[in-house]
Amino acid sequence: MKLFGTDGIRGEYGKGFFARDAFCVEHLAYCAGRVLKKHSASDCRAVIGRDTRESSEEIEKRLAEGFAAAGVLLLSAGVVPTPAVSYLARAKKFAAGVVVSASHNPWRDNGIKFFSPDGEKFSDALESEIEKEYFASAPRKRPPVKAGLYAADFSTAADYERYTAGLCDVRLDGLKIVVDCANGAASTSGPKILRAAGAEVVVINASPDGRNINENCGSLHPEGMSAEVVRVGADCGVSFDGDADRAIFSDEQGGIVDGDRTLAVCALHMKKSGLLPGGVVVATVMSNIGFLKAMKSSGVKVAECPVGDKSVREEMKKSRAVLGGEQSGHVIFGACAATGDGILTAIRLFGAMKSSGAKLSVMTDFVRIYPQTILNVEARDKKSLESLPLFVEALAEEEKKLGDSGRIFVRYSGTEPLLRIMVEGPDGDAIKSIAARLKKVYLESV
Secondary structure (H helix, E strand, O other): OOOOEOOEEEEEOOOHHHOOOOOHHHHHHHHHHHHHHHHOOOOOEEEEEEOOOOOHHHHHHHHHHHHHHOOOEEEEEEEOOHHHHHHHHHHOOOOEEEEEOOOOOOOOEEEEEEEOOOOOEOOHHHHHHHHHHHHOOOOOOOOOOOOOOEEEOOOHHHHHHHHHHOOOOOOOOOOEEEEEOOOOOHHHHHHHHHHHOOOEEEEEOOOOOOOOOOOOOHHHOOHHHHHHHHHHOOOEEEEEOOOOOOEEEEOOOOOEEOHHHHHHHHHHHHHHOOOOHHHEEEEEOOOOHHHHHHHHHOOOEEEEEOOOHHHHHHHHHHHOOOEEEOOOOOEEEOOOOOOOOHHHHHHHHHHHHHHHOOOHHHHOOOOOOOOEEEEEEEOOOOOOHHHOHHHHHHHHHHHHHHHHHOEEEEEEOOOOOEEEEEEEOOOHHHHHHHHHHHHHHHHHHO
């Protein structure tokens, strides 16, 4: 049986795994704690951080009960970005980092993900070990946490903030930046770090109430941020998601700059600065074909990998790359971070702007983004696509029609009950028609 998805465990709070009377959360922490103790040479400590959902603090406390039952001390950093936990696990030598967040999902959802002592997402092997332990016994209520096994130290967030602000190799003085915090984990740290780097910051969506995280704001809805950039005459803007491990940007004209363009600008800047060893960057199979063409024309090699920043990180190690990312806005700067970090990405992109003296609209112009459409189709059962012959036949037909001028990518989401159909090519109407046909055939086949 499978417990972990592509980015930890997610679901609607109060139901299924997250039901209050199921004790699955507590059992997960207990089993994870037992596995961690097997691999720890000394006292076993873990650090935990959370986003601003109304269920996050309760989940943290339930996790603390499970870890305590396994004899693991849990230190709470409070509300912090996901990359802060990754940094703290690495810098403070914790046995693990734990994050309570459902990232860009709506407030009703929540999730749990783990980081290793080197700041990376748990390996598949370690997740499998925890799953084996988890399914070997039934979840049950755990006793209250014993004194000394659960503590809070909110000053640890400042360590991450100082570290990240210090990674700005070019001061941002003179830049006016709109910062959309998605009413999430970046609501304090995001503006604070950018101000420390010298920027003038206009903050929006930084008043979390437990239910407004990602609501019509953040990286999935950057249009409000881009409109504010134009309204206040800012140089650029950034929208984080709920846990701030990704970022989407706006240029001075209100044009949206997605992860592909961000990655392209950073790759080119690093190559010119001699900071891109081997001239290689890692991107996922969902990257726009325009990104691939822009990298080729700029002399940058692209190593492709499956979707997910965990896959990006793994491919970066294989390819010995120091830069990798996704169209969704996850970008990993491997020389100083082990996971996607939206705030660090902003620091680096805006630093590249300052170094070049160019406007962001000019810097991104060399990447011609091809029309792309993505349909999310409800897929509760996630039947193997190979078991659907009519769908396989339709997919082959449409791929043949597109030829080298475009491409189709179909996959099940690892975090939601959805089938994602991505089609891109030179004709916007044509790709929408292709995606619509594939959706129709899929629904008729399941």
